[in-house]
Structures are given as C-alpha cells and as structure tokens.
Amino acid sequence: MIQLPIYLDNNATTPMDPRVLEAMLPYFNEKFGNAASRNHPFGWAAEEGVDYAREQIAKLINCSEKEIIFTSGATESNNLAIKGVFEMYAAKGNHIITATTEHKAVLDTCAHLEKLGATITYLEVKADGLIDLNELSNAITDKTILVSIMYGNNEIGVIQPMKEISAITRSKGVLLHTDATQTVGKIPVDVEADGIDLLSFTAHKMYGPKGVGALYVRRKNPRVKVTAQMDGGGHERGMRSGTLNVPGIVGFGKACEIAMQDMEKDTIRLSAMRNRLEKSLIELEEAYINGNTDHRLPHVTNISFKYVEGEGLMMAMKDLAVSSGSACTSASLEPSYVLKSLGLNDDLAHSSIRFGLGRFTTDEEIDYAIECTKKAVTKLRDMSPLWEMFKDGIDLDAVEWAEH
C-alpha cells in the first residue's frame, strides 16, 4: 500500500533520514552544552560532537575540517562567501561574475553589492542551461575578484562543468565560489579535483535537519579569507560568530557520512526511477524536458506539458507533491526566471513541473506518479482552449491575444 500524498519535491527539501535524527537526539538534552565552553565537560561533549561532524562533512567534499565554517544554511553561506570576498578583496577589484540561473540567494546578494559599488556580470546560459566557457573567460577583467557559478541547478538539475570553470579562474587568478546546495551528497564533489575555493551547502537538501549549513573556505593554494558578516564572539575562526547549533551540526555530519556511504547505490536507484518516470511522461504529446539531460543531477526532471498551466495541473495531481515554474504559483506572478533564461517561451515556462525524487522514493510511488500525471495532463488538456486550437491546426503565435 502506498501512502498519499507522495513527496516528489526533494529539491525543495528532503525528509530527515531516521539515522540522522537518532544521532542528533542526545544533543538536545544530555549533551546540551555550548561547544564554546572550554572549561567543563558539558562544553567538551558538545565540542566533541561538533568536531566529529566537521570531519564527516570535510571528508565528503575532500577538504580539511579547518576549512568548514558552519552557518544557518546555504542562503547564509552564499551571502558570506560573496559579500565576504567583496569586502576582503576590495583593494584588488570590485567585479563579480555569476549567471542568470543562480538561486536568489546569489542573485539578490549580487544585486545588493551592486548598490555598494560592485560591478556584476550576469552570464546568460545556453538553451540547455550550461554556461558558455568562452564567455566566462572573456568576461574576466583585472578588476574581477570572484566567479560564482552554481554546481547543480535547483530547478532543472543541470550540472555546470566545475573543472573547466576552475581551470579558467585559476589561470586568471580569480577566486571561484560555487553554490553546491543541490549537489553535495548527490554526486561526488571534490574541492581539490574540482578546483573550488569557496563552496556553499546545506543539510536539509541531503536528509539532514533544516537551519544548518556550511561554507567551505580554502586555506591553501590559495589561502582564501572572507570578511565576517556576523560579528560577535569570534566563533568559526572569526568568520561567523554565534553559538553553534550543535544538534543541527551533528545531524549535518551524520547526513554527510550516510551520503558518502549510500551515494552510489542511491544514484543508481534514483536515476533509474527518474529515467523511467521521464520516459513515460514524454510519451505524452507536446511534452518537453527542460535543460541538458547528459549533465544533470540523478534525481530530478523538469518537464513542460504544453497547453496546460502548471498550477492548474498540480491541482489535478493533488496526491503528488511537486512544484511548477508557473507564474500562478509564485507571489510575483512571473514564471520561472531559470526556465526563461533557457530561452523558453513564457507559455512553456508556465507549463512546467519539477519532479524531485529522493532516497525514500519507491518504484510503486513512481508508477502512481506516472499514472496520475498522465491523467491530469489529459484532463486539463480537455479543458484547455489552447489545446483545442492546437489540435485544430491554429498557429497560436499568430493569434492576436486580447490581453496586454
């Protein structure tokens, strides 16, 4: 028996792995100490938990535990990385390069810095969602201090070529930050092999708790420094003050350890299920996959079902928890800027659904999701004037629409 509704929104957040919860529990009561309390056993027990987690986390991305700065999540990590580099390297320059498909935590941080005198270049992406490496290379000037390009995209799962990107930034002596929130724990991420200088990630996208994340800050070749954005007691080597969220950090560590153990197994299982789901759904007429399918996270697919609107569609798929790039689902009434960056027409962006599978997704759930989605698309198309016009051979682009 499957339980409804089915959770297929694992790019928004993941459920906690029970093994993570178990590791965290003692740190809420018997080991409640402040990890900064150096002179009694309560503090030591907490510190021990944090130290161990730091090792588990460092191992997963192949860095030293001294290079991990704990934060409240990837939003804060992105802020600390970008604002911190902007302040620290002000003498060197004020130019930052990023891409139009980044998460708002990067884009809005850059927009904030623009008001403070930064010059920002927003690279356009190609139709498959990948950046153009030549464009990146050409955009770098002697004022460039940072390139910030996300690893795996949260809406379409497209993976940017980090090694090639870092080859460029290295050769030009520019720092590279990556928002790897969706990527760490899903595919191998190795800051040495990938040549990354700063990396943001968060526990709640990898079966850990919400409200805890980290920023990796390289200590050698080159030694990177960021100006603290949170001042206070000088925690985290002065880069991020504030009493550590010990249970959260312990859970984050455990989540990383499990990810390392289970990654290969999870990837094989999830990509097989994702591919099966995708293959069945694009059997529907006028259904299109968004983004590059060769360089993509294993657990996500983003599909546009032309001539139906995403929010209306999701209502018919009420037993599935998914998300849509439709404007009707957003407070701004604008369709997804990520999909628009791929050059998708607004009507296809409105028609998109993101399916995000996770460690606890089952084959039966995928069977159900296929059935349910197909039925919903058919139901909505039977109600869609655009579908009827399309079937009658009317060119919708040639119609003069009454609105706007």
Add this chain to the structure above:
Amino acid sequence: MAYSEKVIDHYNNPRNVGTLDKAKSNVGTGLVGAPECGDVMRLQIEVDQNNVITDAKFKTFGCGSAIASSSLATEWLKGKSIDQALEIDNMDIVEELALPPVKIHCSVLAEDAIKSAINDYRVKNGMDPIELPKSHH
C-alpha cells in the same frame, strides 16, 4: 495556499466544459488572456430570440481559480438575459468562490470573458458593442 471547497468542487466537476459552434449567429465567443500570461479563457454563450442565454460553455488554460471562475460563470449565465449577464461583477465571483487576493485577477478574466462573448454576439447581430472597461490586469 489551500483552495476553498467551492473552488475544488468546480475544479473537480467543472460545469459546462466544451465548445459551441462559433460560426452560428446566435453564439457569442469571448477569448481573453494570453498564453504568455499563463491564463487564457474562452467563454461562449448561445442566445435565443428573446436575448436570453440558453447555453454557455468554457475552456480555460489557467490555475484552479481561473478554471473555477469560468465554470461558475457559465453556471450563472444560463437563463439570464444578456443585459442581466452584463451585470455580473468579478467581485461576485471572488465572494462566491472565496478567492484570496492574489487570485482576484482570475475572476477579472472571467468577467472580461463574459463581456467579450456578449459583444461578439451583439456585433454579429447588428448591435453596437458595449464599452468595455479597461482590463484590470
């Protein structure tokens, strides 16, 4: 955001989905919205010699509230004279369906669709179109 029970009812059991023959002189068709905006509504009325609406059909590309608004509109239109139909205000729809503020424009679209269908009927039958208020979009 959770939908009201009435929206869900109209959405699950939409009234009067379909197509009338738009070539007929006693059928008025309103097509409003635009695909790029994520909402397109087509509403059709069939009118008898006494200017009474005897049938109404819709098809909508849009969110659940837009579908429910057009479904409700077709229900209200049947049996009304076209003058009475002109009095349907989008806020009546908002109230009946308990639409939240972000979904008010879905009801505006339904009101526009009604007026546009009536105008199509009027023009087809030698009457002047009524003045449409500027869209609230």
